[in-house]
Amino acid sequence: MTKTQIYKFGGASVKDAPAVKNLANILRNRLRNNFVIVVSAMGKTTNHLETILSLKLTNQDYSWNSSNLKSYHLDICTALFPEGHVIFPKIENYFILLHHELNKPVSKENYDEYYDRVIGFGEMLSSRIVMEYLCSQALLVLWQDARELICTNSDFRFAKVDWEKTRRNCQSQLRPKLEQFPVLTQGFIGADSSGRPTTLGREGSDFTASILATSLDAGSVTIWKDVPGVLNADPKLFKDTKLFSELEYQQAAQMTYYGASVIHPKTIKPLANAGIPLFVKSFLHPEENGTKIHKTAKVETVPTIILKKDQILVSFKVTDFTFIEEKHIHQVYEQLQMLKLRANMLQTSAITISIVVDSQLFKLEQLLAKLKNDFIIRYNEGLDLLTVLHPKPDSIPSLLDGYEVLLEQSTRNMVQVVRRLN
Ligand SMILES: Nc1ncnc2c1ncn2[C@@H]1O[C@H](COP(=O)(O)OP(=O)(O)O)[C@@H](O)[C@H]1O
Numbered sequence: 013m014t015k016t017q018i019y020k021f022g023g024a025s026v027k028d029a030p031a032v033k034n035l036a037n038i039l040r041n042r043l044r045n046n047f048v049i050v051v052s053a054m055g056k057t058t059n060h061l062e063t064i065l066s067l068k069l070t071n072q073d074y075s076w077n078s079s080n081l082k083s084y085h086l087d088i089c090t091a092l093f094p095e096g097h098v099i100f101p102k103i104e105n106y107f108i109l110l111h112h113e114l115n116k117p118v119s120k121e122n123y124d125e126y127y128d129r130v131i132g133f134g135e136m137l138s139s140r141i142v143m144e145y146l147c148s149q150a151l152l153v154l155w156q157d158a159r160e161l162i163c164t165n166s167d168f169r170f171a172k173v174d175w176e177k178t179r180r181n182c183q184s185q186l187r188p189k190l191e192q193f194p195v196l197t198q199g200f201i202g203a204d205s206s207g208r209p210t211t212l213g214r215e216g217s218d219f220t221a222s223i224l225a226t227s228l229d230a231g232s233v234t235i236w237k238d239v240p241g242v243l244n245a246d247p248k249l250f251k252d253t254k255l256f257s258e259l260e261y262q263q264a265a266q267m268t269y270y271g272a273s274v275i276h277p278k279t280i281k282p283l284a285n286a287g288i289p290l291f292v293k294s295f296l297h298p299e300e301n302g303t304k305i306h307k308t309a310k311v312e313t314v315p316t317i318i319l320k321k322d323q324i325l326v327s328f329k330v331t332d333f334t335f336i337e338e339k340h341i342h343q344v345y346e347q348l349q350m351l352k353l354r355a356n357m358l359q360t361s362a363i364t365i366s367i368v369v370d371s372q373l374f375k376l377e378q379l380l381a382k383l384k385n386d387f388i389i390r391y392n393e394g395l396d397l398l399t400v401l402h403p404k405p406d407s408i409p410s411l412l413d414g415y416e417v418l419l420e421q422s423t424r425n426m427v428q429v430v431r432r433l434n
Pocket residue numbers: 021022023024025052215236237238239241242243244245246247248272273274275
C-alpha cells in the first residue's frame with residue numbers, strides 16, 4: 013500500500029462557505045485511499061469560544077456570543093446544504109451539548125480542564141460540516157474523533173502526547189479505515205488516559221498532522237495556508253517578503269521557535285526525526301509549489317523577521333544587595349515552568365533578570381504573587397518582541413522607526429529587540 017498522505021486545513025481555509033467549497037476542489041483530484049484530512053475550527057471560532065469562556069468565568073452574559081457563533085455555523089451550512097439536510101439538527105445538537113457544558117460551574121482552579129471540555133466544540137462543528145459537505149460532493153470520507161487517537165497526559169490546555177499509545181491507536185483504529193476510505197479528523201484535540209478531553213496548545217492542529225504522520229509512518233504532510241508558503245516575514249505585517257521554496261527542518265523549526273506563527277512550533281521535530289517532508293502550500297493557489305521543509309543541504313541566509321505581539325517584559329531585581337546568581341535564575345524559571353509559561357527572551361545584568369513572556373490570562377498576577385517576596389518586580393505590557401535571523405546591517409533601523417527600545421540582544425546570526433510604540 014502507498015504511504016499515508018496527510019492534509020491539514022486550518023481555520024482560514026474553512027472560514028466560510030466558499031472556503032469549504034474551495035477545500036473540496038483541492039481534494040477533488042487529489043483524494044485517494046490512505047489519506048488523512050485534519051481540520052481546525054472554522055475561522056476565528058476558537059477565539060470566540062475563548063471569549064465565551066472568559067465571560068462565563070467572570071459571571072457575565074455570553075448568550076449573545078454563543079448565539080452569534082451558532083448563526084455563523086448555521087449560515088455556512090445554509091450556503092452549503094439543501095434545506096432539511098441532516099447537518100442542521102447535528103449543529104443544533106452540538107450547541108445543546110456546548111450549553112450543557114457551559115452550565116457547569118467554573119473557577120480559576122478548574123479552568124484549564126473546563127477550557128478543554130469547551131474549546132474542542134469548534135473542531136467538532138467544523139469537522140462535521142466539512143465531512144458532510146465532502147460526502148455531498150461524492151468525495152466519500154469517514155469521520156473520526158481525534159480524541160480516540162491522540163492520547164495525552166492530563167496537562168490541560170498544554171497536553172503532552174503519549175506517543176506510544178497514540179501510535180497504537182492509529183495503527184489499530186485508523187489504519188484499517190484508511191485501507192477503505194480517506195479519513196477526516198480534528199486537529200488540536202486529544203484525550204487523557206481517562207478519556208477527558210485535552211488540547212495541545214493554541215494553533216495545535218499543525219502538530220496533530222505531524223503526530224498522525226509519525227504514528228502512521230506517512231509519506232508527507234501538507235498544511236494549507238492563506239499564504240504562498242513560508243516567507244521571510246509575515247506578509248500581513250511586512251512588505252516585499254520572499255518565499256522560501258525549501259527549508260532545512262532545523263531552520264524552519266528555529267523560525268517557529270521564535271514565533272513565526274505560520275507553523276505550530278511543535279510540528280517540525282517529529283517529522284524531522286522520521287524524515288517525513290512537510291509542504292506548506294496556498295489554498296488560494298493550490299497548483300503552486302509552496303515551501304518544502306525537508307532534509308536538505310541548502311542553508312537560507314536571507315534576513316528573516318519574526319514579530320511576536322502582546323508581550324510582557326518582566327524584570328526581577330534582587331532585594332538583598334547581592335548579585336544575580338544561578339539560584340535566582342532557577343527560582344524564576346521554576347515558577348515559569350509551574351505556570352506553563354515560556355521565556356521568549358532572557359537577559360541578566362548584575363542585579364536584574366529580565367524575561368519576556370506571552371500575555372496570558374491570570375499568569376502575570378500568579379507569577380508576581382509567587383516571586384514578590386524575593387524580588388522587586390516591574391513589568392511592561394503590550395510590547396513587541398522582534399527577532400531578526402541572519403540580519404544585514406540595514407535590517408534593523410527601519411524596524412525601530414517610531415518605537416522605543418526596551419531591551420536588545422544580539423549574536424552573530426540573530427538580533428532580538430523588545431520595542432514599544434512611541
Ligand atoms: N514567515 C511567515 N511566512 C508566512 N506566513 C506567516 C509567517 N509568519 C507569520 N505568518 C502568518 O501565518 C498565517 C497562517 O497561519 P495561521 O493563521 O495559523 O493559519 P491557519 O490557522 O489557517 O492554519 C499567515 O496568514 C501569515 O499571516
